[in-house]
Amino acid sequence: MDQDFIPPHVKFEKQTTVFCQQVKVEKVNVSFKLDETTWTPTVAHQFIDAPPKVSVLPYDPYENKVICVEHFQIGTLKQKEGPWQLELPTHPISPGMSQISAVDTALSKEINCEGLDTEFIGDFYTSPSLSNEKVFVYCAGIDSNEIRSQARIEILTLDEAKEGIYGNYFHDVGTIMALHWLFANQIRLQKKWQ
Secondary structure (H helix, E strand, C coil): CCHHHCCCCEEEEEEEEEEECCCEEEEEEEEEECCCCCECCCEEEEEEECCCEEEEEEEECCCCEEEEEEEECHHHCCCCCCCEEEECCEEECCCCCCHHHHHHHHHHHHHCCCCCEEEEEEEEECCCCCECCEEEEEEEECCHHHCCCCCCEEEEEHHHHHHHHHCCCCCCHHHHHHHHHHHHHHHHHHHHHC
């Protein structure tokens, strides 16, 4: 955690790396200012220090279709829906990498496709009580005819995507957020990208 970004009403006293592989688990001791003069006792917190990433909704405005990818998610291994989750293409944002470069990389690596244009949808923290991971969500105009049928790739009509949303089939917040955004912006994007 960068000391430069600690607000003045928070005391950041100690940070220790507990575990470090794909992500780091950090233990930090912090106290918070209750009023002008009173501070809380120091409390230890642990959090996952994870890099930011992009999540991209590939949308074909001509065919009115979206592309999702099946990802294996260890966190849902013991859940009734199982570990294979239908989600959007994602890519971590490496230091020095722009969000748009990460969008292009996600599209290229996950669905072997090029984005024609992009729109920023929004961003969110995956679980701010446990992690600093931030996800930047984009919609990318694509030509779904370029997508070859492959394992792990699903091409859905917007009606099928709506059925998935309303049937509680999607469990990734970025996917749910992006699809609801698309339902509200579909006509505008079709006019813009056709």
